[in-house]
């Protein structure tokens with residue numbers, strides 16, 4: 001088992017399988033997109049798989065496939081099938097913007113994906129087009145329905161809290177949790193990627209709204225996660241809050257990340273990364289690749305210093321959110 005110097009067990013690996021995306025969310029990318037890595041610098045699926053095999057041999061049990069937008073990389077279903085077949089992987093999930101899920105949900109489930117997180121910051125068409133710079137909201141709704149029907153459960157809806165959030169929009173999502181069996185999670189925007197001049201929106205006001213719902217109570221059970229989750233009587237789904245800024249949860253962080261171009265990172269905000277791609281392509285053996293994972297875990301910082309201004313401005317699409 002992997003433990004970092006602060007006693008945290010590290011058993012979760014996120015793979016950003018592409019830096020490409022079909023949206024241009026204002027907080028993640030500029031309108032023209034980010035400079036993309038040449039295709040030959042992106043890890044092949046076999047290279048990602050090798051990373052996973054090594055990580056699992058060290059005690060990693062949970063794998064998340066993310067990006068960029070993972071569903072736009074060709075062959076993703078087959079890749080999921082290969083991941084699901086790795087002995088020792090007990091949780092296999094994906095973060096997606098939901099476009100493309102209508103077609104992919106069933107094949108992904110059959111390939112062994114357990115569940116999905118779908119990013120959706122508003123359910124109003126004009127606001128969605130403003131935030132993502134694309135008019136694709138109806139595709140996301142179809143994707144959510146398909147994920148629920150395909151049993152990719154729990155379906156979690158990630159809502160990044162943005163400046164300009166309209167009062168009614170929080171209630172739109174409360175309505176979604178009332179009607180749909182999904183876990184809606186409001187997430188504080190972090191200072192990575194595109195940094196708008198406006199400050200971040202604290203989750204506190206959302207918490208107040210959730211706590212005002214009749215009969216609301218902290219959710220029982222569920223998988224350990226960064227979210228504080230609430231159940232409301234009569235609701236098909238739940239509501240949750242993830243506050244990396246106002247109530248940081250670094251003390252429970254169990255994550256490592258591999259970026260699309262094969263950089264291993266022990267913290268979303270780490271400036272130092274380790275070069276897995278070169279090790280893999282130079283034919284290093286598993287011991288050397290393991291050594292890189294061990295170095296990353298040994299260097300895992302105790303916590304981020306976002307309030308102190310120390311962070312990376314690399315976009316999440318490249319790091320793997």
Ligand code: SAM
Nearest residue numbers: 067068069095096097119158189190316317321
């Ligand atoms: N394209 C996929 C998607 O949007 O779900 C996967 C990659 S995206 C980088 C992963 C998650 O990171 C999304 O939920 C997105 O909202 C979130 N994200 C991106 N930039 C962020 C930021 N600055 N603060 C908080 N969350 C962010």
Ligand code: SF4
Nearest residue numbers: 021025028068097317
């Ligand atoms: Fe694409 Fe996800 Fe970034 Fe939006 S948050 S631009 S969907 S990678």
